[in-house]
Amino acid sequence: MRKKINKNVAILGFVSFLNDASSEMIVRVLPLFLESIGAGGAFIGVIEGIAGSTASLLKIFFGYFSDKLKNRKFFAFLGYAESTAAKCFLPFVRTPIGVLWVRSFERVGKGIRTAPRDALISSYTTKKNRGLYFGFHRALDTFGAVAGPLLGMWVLHKFGATQYSTLFKFALIPAILAVILVLFVKEKKFKETIKKERQKSKFKLGRKFYYYIFVVTLFTIGNSSDAFITMYAGTLGMLSITILSLWAIHNITYGLLSVPFGALSDKIGRKPTIIIGYAIYGLSYLGFALTKSANFLYFLFPLYGVYYAFAEGAQKAFVSDLVEREDARGTAYGIYNFGVGIMAFPASLIAGILYQYVSPRMPFYFGGLMATVSTILMLFV
Numbered sequence: 001m002r003k004k005i006n007k008n009v010a011i012l013g014f015v016s017f018l019n020d021a022s023s024e025m026i027v028r029v030l031p032l033f034l035e036s037i038g039a040g041g042a043f044i045g046v047i048e049g050i051a052g053s054t055a056s057l058l059k060i061f062f063g064y065f066s067d068k069l070k071n072r073k074f075f076a077f078l079g080y081a082e083s084t085a086a087k088c089f090l091p092f093v094r095t096p097i098g099v100l101w102v103r104s105f106e107r108v109g110k111g112i113r114t115a116p117r118d119a120l121i122s123s124y125t126t127k128k129n130r131g132l133y134f135g136f137h138r139a140l141d142t143f144g145a146v147a148g149p150l151l152g153m154w155v156l157h158k159f160g161a162t163q164y165s166t167l168f169k170f171a172l173i174p175a176i177l178a179v180i181l182v183l184f185v186k187e188k189k190f191k192e193t194i195k196k197e198r199q200k201s202k203f204k205l206g207r208k209f210y211y212y213i214f215v216v217t218l219f220t221i222g223n224s225s226d227a228f229i230t231m232y233a234g235t236l237g238m239l240s241i242t243i244l245s246l247w248a249i250h251n252i253t254y255g256l257l258s259v260p261f262g263a264l265s266d267k268i269g270r271k272p273t274i275i276i277g278y279a280i281y282g283l284s285y286l287g288f289a290l291t292k293s294a295n296f297l298y299f300l301f302p303l304y305g306v307y308y309a310f311a312e313g314a315q316k317a318f319v320s321d322l323v324e325r326e327d328a329r330g331t332a333y334g335i336y337n338f339g340v341g342i343m344a345f346p347a348s349l350i351a352g353i354l355y356q357y358v359s360p361r362m363p364f365y366f367g368g369l370m371a372t373v374s375t376i377l378m379l380f381v
Helices: 007-027 030-036 041-069 072-087 096-122 130-159 164-170 172-182 195-199 207-221 227-235 240-268 270-290 294-322 326-342 344-358 362-378
Strands: none
Touching: 007 072, 007 096, 007 130, 007 164, 007 172, 030 041, 030 096, 030 164, 030 227, 041 072, 041 096, 041 227, 041 326, 041 344, 072 096, 072 172, 096 130, 096 294, 096 326, 130 164, 130 172, 130 240, 130 294, 164 172, 207 294, 207 326, 207 344, 207 362, 227 240, 227 294, 227 344, 240 270, 240 294, 270 294, 270 362, 294 326, 326 344, 344 362
């Protein structure tokens, strides 16, 4: 029988669709914009790392606050609104330092909203449909990532291949619509827990949960910003519009496969699904490292999308599987997103140094190595 998606999960999916369309319009050309105003690979790594870490430092706190105040919708709304406000400044920035400030402030919104939003989605799920629901959310988020580069291609084609400020202005439209749509989400009240559970610290989530966080965090050290893939594609002679089309292909693959692979994780289990995803990531990064032909990127970009479809939704669903206490899931998602995000800075910094001072291929060898180690460790979760 066909499973029905909860309407609030659907609304949150469309919110992510619009917000990601906006973000992807910006992010996929931001490395090219930064290079055009004098930033090198190492500094681009610093920008991406600090931006990611800024968000990560806030995720635990706002996940915990959403549990404590029993209000996840408010924090989700606040986070989307703050990110949109920060994006308003980007069209007027003309220096790498200015981009660093704006990008960091924009990521503050992500830090506010991510854990409460994930806990909000989790509140509408059961163990039998959790993978499907998170896969559905990731699919719409990813189709937004398809729409973003396509809109970006249209803007650059119409106004000029280097008219990045114009593109940044157009990116505000879907971001504003996303903020408005959050208002239509109806929050589900928390289930009452027994007194003993309520007295227990929300950070006492079990050894298995924290070992899982360790493995995911280790994997993330080798999962640097996708900006380096964009830059690497440029070294192989690809134009910015062609690179945007490759990201569209990547995201179409990711979006189409997220729901069926999410449902697959409901059947075969989260852990096997994540392990398959990590293995595919390692293969795709090895492919990036070894390829000398731009044409081979038409295979690697969708393969990289397959990794996301296997792992992203399943990783988040696994958090709910490991933490059954609904009144602590905001905290759990805060810790999970903190673990993933806090490694953004060292991951991107390491990749930036390897890219600029060793070889553009080295970040991909390093990422493949970390994926291999993490795949083995995931077997013991």
